[in-house]
Amino acid sequence: LVVACGALSGFHSLVGSGTSSKQLANEAHGLLVGYGGMLTEGFLSTMVIAILGSFAFEALVKAGLSLSQAQALADPATAAATWTSILGKYKWFTIIPYSYAAATNTVLGLPFEAMAVFSALWITGFALTSLDTATRLGRFAWQELMTPLKDKAPSVYKVLANRWVGAIIILVLATPLAWGAAWKVLWPAFAGMNQLLASLALMTVALWAAKVQRTTALGKGLTFTPAFFLWITVTVALIWYEAVVVPATVVKNPLTGYTVGIITGVGLALNIMLLIDFLLALRRPTPST
Template identity: 45%
Template sequence: LPILWVVFGNVFMGAVHDYLALMASVRHGGVSIMTVSENVMGRKAKYIFLLYVYSALILVLAAFFSVNAKLFAVQPSAASKAMIYMPIAVLLGILLYRTRLSPAASTLTAIVLLLAGIAFAVKYPFLIPGDAYHTWMLLLALYSFIASILPVWYLLQPRDYLNAYLLWGFVALAIIGSLGIAGEGLTGPAYTSFAPKILGGVPTPFWPAIPLIIACGSLSGFHSVVASGTTSKQLANELDALLIGYGGMLTEGAVASLAVIIPIAYAWQHPEFAGFLQAMGMSPEVISAYQEKGILALNKIQRFTLGYGFTVGQALGGSETIAVFMAKFAGIALATFVLTTLDSATRLARFAWQEMFDWLA
């Protein structure tokens, strides 16, 4: 059922929503979706919408701060990669906009540095002693503030451009992994529950929990704020909106599908997964819990990153070394995209705050 929601919601709602939000902004001169609402429904509607958007962005930021801090705390290699990645993105922006180096040469330079950075991050993880989670929460808040006030060309645009190559590599490997184990069948149950204990430790109905949990992969109002806040101002041609708005959301749907499939398709309760957990340095208690409960014994981040690493590793020959590297690569990819959301959401919240008080100008 989650896969059905991703597929149908993404194609028939999410992608259409993103494209139309982007085009609405473009046709109104590149203004935010909140200003579009003012043009269509009046000034009062704009400020009601702004208040809602600003409040929602605070919730988005809180959720992603927590996710990223947890990821960095449990997988320090992802933190190392993030710290290496940002200077590379800044360098790419400078090469593209402040030198005469061609875009192709600039991109190639950045990709080579990115690959070297990934290898370095896996080998030399960044460890924070003590309460790593709350330390990362503070550091991420500081990063988001700084990144949100920098010019778009300096960090946001080159970083997201570089992200595209990382995303396609991540998706390509996931597809290889899925196809490689396609003939072995699912290891997870076909059905668990229509009301699992997800929110607050009490049974959570399938609807509306699924649209809330699988947001950006299927349908997300946040995308309308992004599309009108930054994307519409960067289009070289209005015709590009279809590929970027509709096509970009289809790509997110592919990522969401893989994120749902991989943990349950192969790693739910595989006889070799316990050995892989040992290779990842998991405690005997965690391994024992996995053998008893399956992949649900792991936390949400581990289900995805370890499931990805194990599946791709099995498809590429079954080497534990490859599987461990791929699990760390999955964490690095996840951290990269969460960081993108963090400073983009902070920038958009700043825009919304400014719009709320534009009457003072």
């Protein structure tokens, strides 16, 4: 749960429903695209871990660090304390490109410099597409928040729900977080909220399968079991986080601790409401078609 995407990602469920679905020519293509994307991302993460585990030390030396500095970063006991002081503000960015370049140079004999540039381009492209996707999803959420104005103030809604206006508003709100260090205050709450959103996605799928598809008992079991399992896991994790992690964080950094504590508390409340809504919807009679 503390890994950004974990076994299941709420962020990716938003991407799948709000972005990927609009790019498919046929609904049946979703299985290949979604499953293929999952395999590709899994391969990517495995490759990054492998090249860092095998060639990160060489990459640190290539980045201009002395042998003693590289050894300090390679030692788990001293890495956390010396990371910023040794690598500075930007040098850390070279670790993955240089590790990838060292791996491809050693295994395939490809030129180190060219592979380092290629890897840096690949990472930059990944970052840009992530920012683009996050902005689009933020715009979707903003447009949904403006829905109550659709009937009450159509002209205002038309302006605020405009795709360009919505995107600009999201960027304006996000810029202060990215420009300074404010994002570090919110980031610790991301893991729990991400999995909470994943729980919502699974419960929605389970409800849709039961009420719309009217699936068999086996189908219900295949959808309800992971949905409830994830809900229980997320709930227990959030309670533990509030009881153990947040108080410890408050002692070290009150701003981060209280902010994350409030966000997590709201998430817990929404989590309970989610389960109640799910059970109530499940008990309602299935509409005839």
